[in-house]
Amino acid sequence: MTDLIARLRAAVGDAHVLTEGDLAAYEQDWRKRMRGKALAVVRPASTQEVAAVVRACAEAGAPIVPQGGNTGMVVGSTPDASGREVVLSLKRMNQVRHIDPANMTVTADAGCVLQNLQEVTEAAGHLFPLSLAAEGSCTIGGNLATNAGGTQVLRYGNTRDLCLGLEVVTAQGEIWDGLSGLRKDNTGYDLRDLFIGSEGTLGVITGATMKLYPLPAATLTAWAAVPSLEAAVSLLGLAQQTLGASLTGFEVMGQFALSLVAKHYPQQRVPFLQETPFCVLLENADQESEAHARAQFERLLETALEQGLVTDAVVAENIAQARQLWHVRESIPLAQADEGLNIKHDISIPVSRIPQFCSETGALLTSHIPGVRLVNFGHLGDGNLHYNVQAPEGGDAAAFLSEREIEVNTLVYDQVQKFDGSISAEHGIGLLKAEKLPHHKSPVALGMMRAIKLALDPGNLLNPGRVLGSLR
Amino acid sequence: MTDLIARLRAAVGDAHVLTEGDLAAYEQDWRKRMRGKALAVVRPASTQEVAAVVRACAEAGAPIVPQGGNTGMVVGSTPDASGREVVLSLKRMNQVRHIDPANMTVTADAGCVLQNLQEVTEAAGHLFPLSLAAEGSCTIGGNLATNAGGTQVLRYGNTRDLCLGLEVVTAQGEIWDGLSGLRKDNTGYDLRDLFIGSEGTLGVITGATMKLYPLPAATLTAWAAVPSLEAAVSLLGLAQQTLGASLTGFEVMGQFALSLVAKHYPQQRVPFLQETPFCVLLENADQESEAHARAQFERLLETALEQGLVTDAVVAENIAQARQLWHVRESIPLAQADEGLNIKHDISIPVSRIPQFCSETGALLTSHIPGVRLVNFGHLGDGNLHYNVQAPEGGDAAAFLSEREIEVNTLVYDQVQKFDGSISAEHGIGLLKAEKLPHHKSPVALGMMRAIKLALDPGNLLNPGRVLGSLR
Known part of the structure; x- marks a missing residue:
């Protein structure tokens, strides 16, 4: 060596x-x-x-x-x-290489920090919409390698959907210059999407050309109390019909998840906390004006109140209020950590089946572990729930994790499979879930994935063991 | 046998x-x-x-x-x-299997005719936005196998972007049930996008789950005279800023292309034909109302007139007028056929570089072939031009095609490569362009494509020779 x-x-x-x-x-x-x-x-x-x-x-x-x-x-x-x-x-490769305003694209090194990419493109008058909790530290190359999701997926898609071209170093140490700024290119297999989400197991992403969007004229945030998950799903449909692509965020939060924020961050105000089993945070990014965005939001929420999909709602009056509402949503992961370690799941389910999944799975968990508490929140518009299982009130969180993790994971993931869902919506597989994958993925798909891995990386040198486990 | x-x-x-x-x-x-x-x-x-x-x-x-x-x-x-x-x-497998309204998805057999899929989903209150000239005959499986484009790509993407899951029969005759209705699923390699656009060389697509969208409240069409391609590109940026995702179509048409429609279909009225080198057709699909759509369109066109990006414009007053305008656009392929065979190119170029590409390439062609005529039209919003080369006035079209096709293709495709474009934006490679691909695609990319083909179809039984040519 x-x-x-x-x-x-x-x-x-x-x-x-x-x-x-x-x-x-x-x-x-x-x-x-x-x-x-x-x-x-x-x-x-x-x-x-x-x-x-x-x-x-x-x-x-x-x-x-x-x-x-x-x-x-x-x-x-x-x-x-x-x-x-x-x-x-890749951290030293951190430059924004080029912005093409008329083509609405930016080309950057893989090691460019996401927040830097957001800021540089915004300064040039464009929106780069990828946004997630780790944006101050994560890199665009890592976002691509894991096909990161985040809070704007409903409108702009996952990282995959924002990428037009890649530069990749192959397992043989060759450089593939696929830094295309084209929106249409049907000249052979889609290598770009194969590398995206492959978690470093097929090649090393060194650069990317990403889509840019016009900056919205106004972005408004609303917070709504909904009587049930069924109502939340119906509200989503109504919001999509009313706002179209202006609906950029639709986050659902269960009462227990919100109560942890109120408990551990008493300075934060959580609207409608006592009154409702679920709250929804909606974001409306309008190309026209703030007045238009507000009128559209009011039209939506009035209809939703009439239809009983919403029992109460508030639209943020200004940016500070909007930040406060988002801050409540973003504080849930921290508040649950303050409450003690829990068993985390990053799952997706077809939107239409989420209410039944949650009621069935919640009942199963409660019957197995009396008093268990569910920190249920996520990107409902994408069918993506962070469905985390917390020890019963006053229980020992560490002991709960060590004693119950396998049992709880098995129960939740079997339910996910029953509802045609995914055991990893946006976080990927890595080493942590590599052993679980064969239990939840079709053998035909796994066989093709292994064949592709061996075709592109026959020596199994790139991130071996991650995603696919042992290839023997 | x-x-x-x-x-x-x-x-x-x-x-x-x-x-x-x-x-x-x-x-x-x-x-x-x-x-x-x-x-x-x-x-x-x-x-x-x-x-x-x-x-x-x-x-x-x-x-x-x-x-x-x-x-x-x-x-x-x-x-x-x-x-x-x-x-x-696949034509006997022609059923729409299932619509999931709350998940906004439809699952269909591969042999389902596109227009049927459009109609069934519209009757259920949803938009399936894929739209192209052959929609009365083409199938969704074929659309997926070729990653078809069409007229709504600017807003909704290529067929790839509309697909959430596939059912595929592999080269080994196994069935992969990847009919997911999930918008997020990071559990391994993106097999879906690998099959999409692979033109039947990696597997046989038998079914698909596709995204649906809300039907717009109103769809308006405008027709604008623009003084140059530079102005058309600037108008595109202004339209995206003003209308956001409501801008669903942005088609550019050169004067000669339009003159062929006027010549061969004299009953059609082509607005601004004599006055301008290029016309643009814009479509605005609004979630709110026709009045709002019209106000937004007028706001856009007034600003464009002030900025000199547009010299004249008309907004269709009703659906019949809108159909007439689209009919002019859609008549270009037929009118050029009536004029005589020509040499066709389905190319894409970064939007920002299209004006320079067209002026340079046009000058080169004219210097090689005095009097040559360019039928230039396409989906400017996607950087996609149908850049077709017609014999000089009065020339023998068949002789022109047989004598000049190789020379013209070489010239145009070399220019495409110089401008970082694609020699096949939406039509694919098939057998027709398989020989050309190695001259215009990176050897590293071709090497990976061949490795993937051999990994999934080691007997080279699926559509051999198409896309990749001989594998030896």
């Missing part, structure tokens, strides 16, 4: 091959589920350097773990404990 | 294995570029029957040509002249 280290140093410079000191930022995953040990952390500064690193590792037979902001939720970007894996950090 | 025919008959019934009589509808491509000879035309009625057909062909080593409506433009769905290939027609 000394030879490999020497080659890596020659490729990227001594200062950018880290083998000593505190490497926790690279070796530990975001949720602190696992801590690995890297052979080295390599920080190339260009696509050519990435290619040189991959070639050196391929020749030495050293596995490569590509890493962006290392904010993933499923242990997909940290090394295992073997000390054999090379972490390939 | 007698054994194979017997097995096929056992699989789908004698009446649905055609080997005699007039098979032109299956053996000749839409544009009548080539006529092949099938070993047999097999018409299965179910996914299980498709799988049985594929298994029988695989065991006999007989190549399979999947076929939907057989309306493709690049000879991708007809057999070659060898008499060895089995045409697998």
Whole structure:
């Protein structure tokens, strides 16, 4: 391995091959589920350097773990404990390369931090709509590798839907320049979408061309009390009919999830908390004017009140109020952590079946674990729930997690499968869910995935074991 | 081969294995570029029957040509002249299986005719926005296999963007049930997008779950004279800023293309024909009301007139007028055929570079072929031009085609490559462009495509030679 280290140093410079000191930022995953040990952390500064690193590792037979902001939720970007894996950090490749205003595209390095990309494009008069909790740390390359979701998917789609072209270093250390700014290109297989969401197992994304959108003239936020999940689903349909593509957010939050925010952050005001089993946060981004957005929102909410889909509602009067409402939504993950560790699920279900899924699954969980509490919230417009299971009131959260996690996961994921859902809506598989995947994915699909992996990475050097587990 | 025919008959019934009589509808491509000879035309009625057909062909080593409506433009769905290939027609699998209103999805058989899918979903109160000239004959499976484009791509994307899940019979005759209605599912590689656009070379699409949208409250059409392509590009940006996602169509048409409509269909009125080098057709689909749509359109066009982006404009007063305007646009392909065969190109260029591409390429063509005439029209909002080259006035069109096609194609495609464009924006590669692909696609991309083809179809039985040419 000394030879490999020497080659890596020659490729990227001594200062950018880290083998000593505190490497926790690279070796530990975001949720602190696992801590690995890297052979080295390599920080190339260009696509050519990435290619040189991959070639050196391929020749030495050293596995490569590509890493962006290392904010993933499923242990997909940290090394295992073997000390054999090379972490390939893209963080030094952090430039916005080019904005094409008339084509409405931006091309950026993979290591560009999402918030930076948002800010640079906004300063140029455009919207880059990808938005998620980790945006201050995550990178666009990581967003692409995991096909990140977030809060604007309802209108703009997942990261996949925002991408027009990729630059990728293959497992052989070749560079594929697929940085297309084209909206139509039917010249062969869709390699772009194959790399997107493959979690670093098929190639190393080094750059991307992404779609931009016009900045809205006004963005308004509303908060509505709904009597049931059925009503929330009907409200979603009404909102889509009324607002069309201006409906950019539709988040649902259960009463218990909101009560944790009120409990742990008493300075926050949670509207309608005592009165209703669920609240919905709606966002309306209008191309015309604030007055038009407000009139449209009022038209929607009046109809919803008449139809009994909403029992009460408030539209934020200004940006500060809108921020407060979003802040309540965004505080749920922190509030549940303050309440104690819980068993997390990032699932999706066809929107139409969410009410029945929740009532059945909630009843099953309660019958298995009397007093269990459900932190149920998520992007209802995308069918995506963060369906987290908290210990009974006053219970020992750590003991609950260690004793009950497998049982609860099995119960929830079996229900997800029954309702034609997904065990990972937006977080991916990584190492954390790789063992579970074969139980919930068709063997035909898994067979094709393995065949593709071996076709593009026959040495199984790129992020081995993640997503697909062992290939033997 | 007698054994194979017997097995096929056992699989789908004698009446649905055609080997005699007039098979032109299956053996000749839409544009009548080539006529092949099938070993047999097999018409299965179910996914299980498709799988049985594929298994029988695989065991006999007989190549399979999947076929939907057989309306493709690049000879991708007809057999070659060898008499060895089995045409697998999906036309008997023509049912809309299920509409899920709250999930805003429809699931249909691959052989469902596009127009039928449009009508059934509209009757249920939803919009299925895929729309293209062949919609009365083409099938949703064919649309998916070729990632069809059409006139609504600006707002709703290509067929790829409308699909949530697929059912596919693999080259091994296994059935992959990927008929997901999920908007988020990050559980492994994106097999769906790999099959979409692969033109029947990786698997046989037998069913799909597609997205639905709310029906707009009003759809208005405008026709604008623009002084240049630069102005058209600026108008596009202004229209996107003003109308947002309500802008559902933005078609550009050159004066010569329009003059052919006026010449061959004198009963049609072509607004502003004599006054302007280009016209633009805009469509505005509004969720609110016709009055709102009209006010928004007027706001846009007034600003455009003030900025000199538009020299004159008309907004259709009613549906009949709107149909007339669209009819002019849709008559261009027919009018150019009446004028005589021409050399067709379905190209895309980054929107920002289209004006320069057209001026440079037009000058090059004129210098090579004095008097040459350009039928230039297309979906400017998608960067997609149908850039067709017509013989000089009074020239012999057939002789022009046979003598000049290679020279003109080379010139145009080299220019496309220089401007980072695509030689096939929405029509695909098929057999017609398979030889050209290696000259215009990165060898790294081609290498990955071949590796994927061999991984999923190691016997090279599915539509061999199409897209990738010979794999040897």
